[in-house]
Amino acid sequence: MxxxxxxxxxxxxxxxxxxxxxxxxxxxxxxxxxxxxxxxxxxxxxxxxxxxxxxxxxxxxxxxxxxxxxxxxxxxxxxxxxxxxxxxIVTTYRGGFIVKVKVKSRGGHASSPITTTNPIVKVYEIYNKLCRLLSVGNAYDSISITPTVIKGGDFENKIPTTCEMILNIRIPPKTNCLEVLERLNRFIKELSIDNSTSITYSRCIEPVNLRIDNPIARAVTRA
Structure with a gap:
């Protein structure tokens, strides 16, 4: 509702x-x-x-x-x-889940960016790598990765100590949660992240792909 x-x-x-x-x-x-x-x-x-x-x-x-x-x-x-x-009448629907990427840093001054890790930059690097891994193929068949929330920084002249990005992942009907999560877990492992970085994800909802000759779908179409 x-x-x-x-x-x-x-x-x-x-x-x-x-x-x-x-x-x-x-x-x-x-x-x-x-x-x-x-x-x-x-x-x-x-x-x-x-x-x-x-x-x-x-x-x-x-x-x-x-x-x-x-x-x-x-x-x-x-x-x-x-x-x-x-x-x-729609008989297919994308599944999906939420990924949260969080990076911590000791922060610093914007005049000396080489002296510390910028968590905003690192979060976007992880996001771009994830897109290259998962989001392949045409627009219909590919997994979509959409940033919906980003939190980081509180002053224009200061490198922040934390940055967090939330990604909305949508899965097309031709794949499933198990396959996508296995790829995501391999990605996390290959990143070799330390304690400054965390990548977590929510429960995955499976995509739906209903046969077009389903009795309910046909009845609704006729109506």
Whole structure:
């Protein structure tokens, strides 16, 4: 139900609603709610779920996965309301995980850069090496590595003591978490990093590649 941070003015113009999250993902939630009202009889159980923290750690979805078949029914199929336009049904979706690179240094004065390690420079060197290792191939089939947060430095004339970069890694359907994490772990090992540098990563979410002849996909397409 949630969306990325930021504010866009909420307004209604010519019968259309504008504002942060109006399309992603409030519109599909509302459409599904009205679809539920139209269902008169169904063989089985139909669930309507509005999960939270989807732009964060996906705690809502994780709860569903961990409790499926226990406190809540285990679904046979799931329709996710990510906006894809009114004329497209998406059957593949990238997986991914988060990498955090952190470098420490004793810092120093900007007039003497050769006397110390600049953690900002070192973080970017690691980022560039990681891109060369993982991000190969065309735009669709390659792993994407996107810097989303960087923290380092507090004064224009001072070499900082720390720098941290967060990378959002997205995995295409033709690969998987195990393969990518094995390559990442080899990369970390080959870097021979010391105690001044740390590279950590979150739990990896597998990509999805659904067959186009899947009954649910075909039913939604016909609808």
């Amino acid at each position: 949630d969306t990325v941070p930021g504010y866009l003015e909420v307004k209604l113009s010519n019968g259309k609603l504008y504002g942060r999250g109006a399309c992603d993902d409030k519109a599909s939630l509302l459409a599904m709610a009205f679809a539920f009202l139209e269902v008169e009889e169904i063989r089985g159980t139909l669930m309507y779920v509005g999960v939270v923290d989807e732009e964060g750690d996906s705690s809502g979805t994780r709860y569903l996965i961990e409790n499926a078949g226990k406190s809540i029914p285990k679904p046979n199929a799931i329709i996710i309301g990510e906006p894809t336009g009114l004329d497209k």
